[in-house]
Amino acid sequence: MARFKPRIAVRALILHQDRLLLVNAYPDAHLGLWCAPGGGCEAGQSLPENLAREVMEETGLTVAVGAPVLVNEFHDPDTGFHQIDLFFRCTIAGGEIDDAWQDPEGVVTDRRFFSRAELAGIRFKPDSLPEAAWGDGAALYDSLEAILK
Template sequence: MSTPRIRLAVRGLLLVENRLLLVNAWGGGKSDLLCAPGGGVEPHSSLPDNLVREFHEETGLTVAVGAPCLVNEFHAPGHGFHQVDIYFRVTLLAGDPTAPWTDPEGIVTERHLIARQDMGRYRYKPDSLPDVAWSDIIYYDALEPLVR
């Protein structure tokens, strides 16, 4: 039996007027779960360069990548899946996060700007997202089961 590989991904935390940008990347209404924009890392490209690419693909926005702020692990043990997400603080360089936008690849189906006090009205992962996004902490979010 082969050992499953750990998938590495990068995600960006963008606050716009004190609201956090989150996306739904479950096409066809499969889930209402929201997450920070980002995605899988491609080899031979830095983590920040990967994040700039992934953030633009998922939102149409151009960002500058700042400091890392969160490492989150999740897995589906019965399916051999394990992913490590590295979150960075990002700042907006170009684009309008309040304007209508459609993902040309059809992966991201929704884009939300959410105030901290409204986070409880949404399903999102990881659970530590509000604490990290609205503070200066650097955090490790221990291995948790995959949620859909």
């Protein structure tokens, strides 16, 4: 099995009217898994610049990037894939969720705000997402977990 260098990604925790914005984790909502918007970092851009770009691509929203609140790692033991996600609190600075919006990469096809109670009825990752989104702001570390397929 090949071992890859860990991929670094950034994710946005966007609360609006006490609801958390999530997007489908796989193209065409494969697996029915939800995650915070964001994606892989490009060299030469800061983490906040990468995050603002990814959120715009996936949601059409402009965000103000705040403090980091969660570091999460996941991997695929079968392939050696390993990703480190850095979650930041963000606020909406412009735009709105529009059903006509299309992710240029075609990964995100669904985006929706969920209340904390509604999260109990969906599949999402990482498991510590509610604590990070609605928590006291202290940074969390969610240790290495196997990727869901």
